[in-house]
Amino acid sequence: MKKLRLLVLLSLVALFATPALAADTIKIGFNIPMTGDIPKVGEMSKQSAEMLKADINSAGGLEVGDKKYMLEFIYEDNEAKAESAVTTALKLIEKDEVLAMIGPNSSKQAVPAGQVANDNETVMVTPWSTNPDTTKDRPWVFRAAFLDPFQGPVAVNFAVETFDAKTAAVLYDLSNDYSKGLAEIFKDEFEKKMGPNTILAFESHGTKDQDFSAQLTTIIATKPDFIFVPDNYNQVALIVPQARKLGYKGQFMGSDSWGSAELMTLCGDSCKGLYFSTHYAAAGATGATKEFIDRFNAKYGVVPDDVAALTWDATRVVLLAIQNAGNLTGKLKKDRKAVREGMAAITSFEGITGSMKFDEQGDPIKCAVVVKISDTGTFEFTKSVCP
Amino acid sequence: MLATIIQNLINALQWGSFYALIALGYTLVYGVLTLINFAHGDIFMVGAYIAFFVATFFLTTAELPGWAALALTIPLTMILTSMVGVALERVAYRPLRRKGANRLYVVITALMCGLILENANLALLGASRKAFPPMITEHVYNIGGVIFTDLKIAVIVTTILAFFVLHKIVTKTRVGMAMRAISYDKFAVPLMGIPMDNIIVITFVLGSGMAGLAGIMFAMSYPILEPYMGALIGWKAFIAAVVGGIGDIRGAFLGGFLLGAVEILVVAFFPSTFRDLIAFTVLLVILAFRPTGLFGVAKTTKI
Numbered sequence: 001m002k003k004l005r006l007l008v009l010l011s012l013v014a015l016f017a018t019p020a021l022a023a024d025t026i027k028i029g030f031n032i033p034m035t036g037d038i039p040k041v042g043e044m045s046k047q048s049a050e051m052l053k054a055d056i057n058s059a060g061g062l063e064v065g066d067k068k069y070m071l072e073f074i075y076e077d078n079e080a081k082a083e084s085a086v087t088t089a090l091k092l093i094e095k096d097e098v099l100a101m102i103g104p105n106s107s108k109q110a111v112p113a114g115q116v117a118n119d120n121e122t123v124m125v126t127p128w129s130t131n132p133d134t135t136k137d138r139p140w141v142f143r144a145a146f147l148d149p150f151q152g153p154v155a156v157n158f159a160v161e162t163f164d165a166k167t168a169a170v171l172y173d174l175s176n177d178y179s180k181g182l183a184e185i186f187k188d189e190f191e192k193k194m195g196p197n198t199i200l201a202f203e204s205h206g207t208k209d210q211d212f213s214a215q216l217t218t219i220i221a222t223k224p225d226f227i228f229v230p231d232n233y234n235q236v237a238l239i240v241p242q243a244r245k246l247g248y249k250g251q252f253m254g255s256d257s258w259g260s261a262e263l264m265t266l267c268g269d270s271c272k273g274l275y276f277s278t279h280y281a282a283a284g285a286t287g288a289t290k291e292f293i294d295r296f297n298a299k300y301g302v303v304p305d306d307v308a309a310l311t312w313d314a315t316r317v318v319l320l321a322i323q324n325a326g327n328l329t330g331k332l333k334k335d336r337k338a339v340r341e342g343m344a345a346i347t348s349f350e351g352i353t354g355s356m357k358f359d360e361q362g363d364p365i366k367c368a369v370v371v372k373i374s375d376t377g378t379f380e381f382t383k384s385v386c387p
Numbered sequence: 388m389l390a391t392i393i394q395n396l397i398n399a400l401q402w403g404s405f406y407a408l409i410a411l412g413y414t415l416v417y418g419v420l421t422l423i424n425f426a427h428g429d430i431f432m433v434g435a436y437i438a439f440f441v442a443t444f445f446l447t448t449a450e451l452p453g454w455a456a457l458a459l460t461i462p463l464t465m466i467l468t469s470m471v472g473v474a475l476e477r478v479a480y481r482p483l484r485r486k487g488a489n490r491l492y493v494v495i496t497a498l499m500c501g502l503i504l505e506n507a508n509l510a511l512l513g514a515s516r517k518a519f520p521p522m523i524t525e526h527v528y529n530i531g532g533v534i535f536t537d538l539k540i541a542v543i544v545t546t547i548l549a550f551f552v553l554h555k556i557v558t559k560t561r562v563g564m565a566m567r568a569i570s571y572d573k574f575a576v577p578l579m580g581i582p583m584d585n586i587i588v589i590t591f592v593l594g595s596g597m598a599g600l601a602g603i604m605f606a607m608s609y610p611i612l613e614p615y616m617g618a619l620i621g622w623k624a625f626i627a628a629v630v631g632g633i634g635d636i637r638g639a640f641l642g643g644f645l646l647g648a649v650e651i652l653v654v655a656f657f658p659s660t661f662r663d664l665i666a667f668t669v670l671l672v673i674l675a676f677r678p679t680g681l682f683g684v685a686k687t688t689k690i
Binding site for chain 1: 391394395398401402509513514515516518521525527529534536538539609610611613615616619650651652654655658659660662
């Protein structure tokens with residue numbers, strides 16, 4: 001019985017594999033964190049990409065020029081480390097010979113990997129990275145997310161209006177490009193708006209830290225109106241409860257790195273009622289966004305977080321660029337150049353995280369939303385801010 | 388200002404408690420076997436995971452109230468973690484000891500065992516973090532601007548109690564006397580009819596039990612578990628044990644609190660980037676003046 005099942009399985013595989021082998025394939029690499037500090041980010045990216053691949057391959061492949069190509073996605077783990085992201089990028093570009101690369105997701109990895117992609121003249125689109133340095137002066141690097149110089153003021157304005165705040169404190173991860181960059185932008189913007197020295201404490205910590213009591217004691221002693229925490233969700237889940245246990249009763253303001261599907265399983269009740277700025281709000285979505293959320297939910301049993309949605313958009317942008325490139329020659333260097341020109345030819349794109357226009361740096365101009373973590377743990381739409 | 392200082396001291400005592408408990412395990416094994424058990428930080432990690440599974444079982448499957456679950460989880464976690472430590476001794480260290488292998492190979496084996504524990508956890512449970520279930524509701528107290536929770540005080544008190552119990556065992560019981568005897572002369576001791584293997588097993592039971600206790604209290608204080616959580620804290624606890632004078636349990640205890648205090652106070656008054664820099668500079672200076680650590684005495688009875 002077992003043997004028979006295996007035989008059936010094998011023949012099925014053969015049946016499906018044969019046309020895939022016969023047709024030409026397009027290889028796209030994914031440089032994502034499947035282990036390390038933020039494994040949920042990699043998992044969500046991969047699930048989203050798999051869904052898109054299944055869609056296109058089951059329809060016979062991607063039509064480029066007058067030919068159909070099957071898609072082949074290669075997922076490589078960058079362990080959420082900057083140095084691994086660089087070697088992973090090199091492996092995808094040189095050994096796997098991908099046509100374009102999606103990821104890395106965090107700026108910590110995307111900034112160094114962007115240099116590799118740019119040097120090797122391969123198109124890279126990062127779904128989630130918001131640090132300006134990722135794409136700055138790198139014609140081959142693009143992104144699907146908004147930028148921190150935009151996100152920072154969104155957080156400042158929202159907090160000032162909603163919390164009626166006059167002062168603030170910041171706690172950030174010093175060894176993370178994203179966290180440090182956004183913390184500095186936030187500080188500049190807040191002090192520009194509310195006057196000098198209104199940031200009462202500007203404290204940092206390391207990526208592997210578990211105890212934040214010393215930093216939080218300093219912060220709480222200054223009595224800020226709220227604390228801005230541009231940290232990854234796993235650290236947020238430690239910082240917020242620790243602050244509560246040190247007697248802090250005020251508000252927190254978060255950034256898009258909070259928005260993982262795993263935040264609430266780790267943080268629990270402590271995080272309810274807090275706000276953070278992000279790319280999209282799953283609760284209350286309409287149109288194509290709702291359709292994506294429903295299908296994702298049906299397939300994997302979870303509501304897709306912003307990384308999943310942004311990976312979907314980033315991958316679709318790349319596929320559109322490949323279609324724009326016209327005919328693929330099979331010569332890698334030439335085709336990659338054509339894809340880069342195809343990317344540059346996209347002026348506006350309707351994504352599920354909102355419509356975006358690309359500027360000359362390869363950055364999209366798009367809206368941000370602020371969500372509130374509801375009592376049931378969902379991320380509720382509160383406000384939308386457009387540039 | 389005074390409140391801030393006391394607040395930071397309480398924070399430091401809590402953080403130092405974990406270093407102290409883990410350092411005790413290092414120092415016990417070193418005292419008896421002169422073996423640096425580099426897998427000890429990962430035994431602490433295993434302890435935290437065991438606590439996670441035991442607590443989840445009691446809370447969800449057995450549906451016990453929180454306090455009962457806690458009362459059962461603590462001893463059970465300590466026993467199970469001890470078994471992991473003893474198993475490690477049995478499969479990894481004892482065969483090498485039987486063959487009379489050089490100490491270097493045993494230390495390398497210990498390092499590898501640590502990596503095996505980490506990666507086995509990664510392979511079995513995946514990279515996703517585990518959220519430790521809350522067993523008791525913590526209350527926040529505020530006395531004159533100093534804020535602490537009952538859990539924080541419980542961690543500090545438990546650590547101090549655990550130290551005194553351990554100290555009693557080592558100095559006042561026959562088993563403790565045998566442990567000290569082995570550390571003094573491990574060739575003459577078997578001739579006196581002392582079962583060496585049994586005493587070594589007891590040493591591992593005590594050391595790993597402390598790691599298990601640290602694991603459960605750590606998981607309750609910082610309720611997010613990941614496979615690599617024991618690596619860095621284990622290394623630092625080892626350094627604390629060395630600074631205290633490895634082989635002496637008073638040294639491990641004080642060294643742990645010293646390291647915790649230096650780390651917390653540096654962060655409280657300097658940017659956090661300076662934490663490890665200043666902390667280890669202080670420890671280096673201590674070692675420069677007392678190379679055998681605070682309590683260590685060169686080449687005499689240890690433990």
